[in-house]
Amino acid sequence: MSRLRLFLMAAALGLAGLAVQAQPQARAGAAALAEYRLGAGDVVRVVVYQNPDLTLETRVSETGVISYPLLGNVRIGGLGVGAAEQLIADGLRNGNYVKAPQVTLVLLQVKGNQASVLGQVNRPGRYPIETADMRMSDLLATAGGVATTGGDLVVLTGTREGKPLRLEIDLPNVFGPNGDQGRSNDVLVQNGDVLWVDRAPIVYIYGEVQRPGPMRLERGMTLMQVLAAGGGLTQRGTERGIRVHRKGSDGKVQIVQSAMDDVVKDGDVVYVKESLF
The missing domain is CATH 3.10.560.10 (Outer membrane lipoprotein wza domain like)
Structure with missing residues (x-):
């Protein structure tokens, strides 16, 4: 077999290996992007393997802090569940309280990130945003969908980067045959957003x-x-x-x-x- 052929085979195998490595990284990146961020009012349970005295069920304060045994105040507000687990584990390890802590944080109640749905829907009210990739259509479905008296126009208000946001969204355009252009109006919902469904004309x-x-x-x-x-x-x-x-x-x-x-x-x-x- 010629040297050129051997070189081409090695290059192909190297590229395949890079592709295999890139796929898990891409999935991990997408998972991290969609991970829920802990917020004030959330109720969590912290468990440390083989250390039942370190089990704690508590509510995240308005400042994003929980009071944890041995560590005192720990700021987990704004962190994902995995990052909060790592933060507590590092504190226990660095303080020589637990040699190799295995920390599990369970989200019991979602209160920190919520959005409201008002107007002509079947179940108006406030609903938790349990994932970071929750969209307008998901929030509308959680509220039972548009009532028979509701129209095609919905209005989403909130705040983005410290500035007020107001979007008028035409539902048939979102779910029509426009493809990605229409689905781009199916915007991501953030904490404090209000979705208003107007009455039908x-x-x-x-x-x-x-x-x-x-x-x-x-x-x-x-x-x-x-x-x-x-x-x-x-x-x-x-x-x-x-x-x-x-x-x-x-x-x-x-x-x-x-x-x-x-x-x-x-x-x-x-x-x-x-x-x-």
């Missing part, structure tokens, strides 16, 4: 229609579709007598002469007059 119809009253206004709904959703005109109704009452930017109501294929807006009131003949 409504149009009102009355007069000579089969089913008068308020109805959900679907996106791009035309006047003809609104009339069809209302069961159509009665025998006494006439298309010539249809009037759309719309509130302008100045707050005054205007009467709009709309064609059947014109798009209806949120809050419009459609009135169907009675035929005189």
Whole structure:
């Protein structure tokens, strides 16, 4: 076998070995990125193997500190579970309290990182952020999803890098056929965020229609579709007598002469007059 062939085989094996080593490192990096960060109010249990007197169940203080036997105040707020275990183990080892401590920290209650969901959802309230990669869709699903009275628009407010954040997110765009472009709006949720789900737009119809009253206004709904959703005109109704009452930017109501294929807006009131003949 020639020297060139031997060199190429060795190079190929070396690259394969590097790839095998890189994969566990990439997985470890992704796991570290998604690890939950301990916060104030979290309840934890610390266990040291074969040292039951060092078992402690406590709550993380507002300053991110726990009081641990032999070590005193230990600041674990902002650390991942693995980093907090290592910090306590190093303290026990360096203080010559335990020769080779094996520390396990169990997160019993998540209170330090929470987000709120308000508005038209099935279960509004405050929910824990248990992983660092929790997204808007995950938070919305935790709250039971959008209620039947909810619309397509949600608003996420919070703080990023010390600056106020307000994002209007169109749900059909997130879950539509846009791929990565739409999913980029499925933003990461952080501690203190508030997700508001607005009500669905409504149009009102009355007069000579089969089913008068308020109805959900679907996106791009035309006047003809609104009339069809209302069961159509009665025998006494006439298309010539249809009037759309719309509130302008100045707050005054205007009467709009709309064609059947014109798009209806949120809050419009459609009135169907009675035929005189």
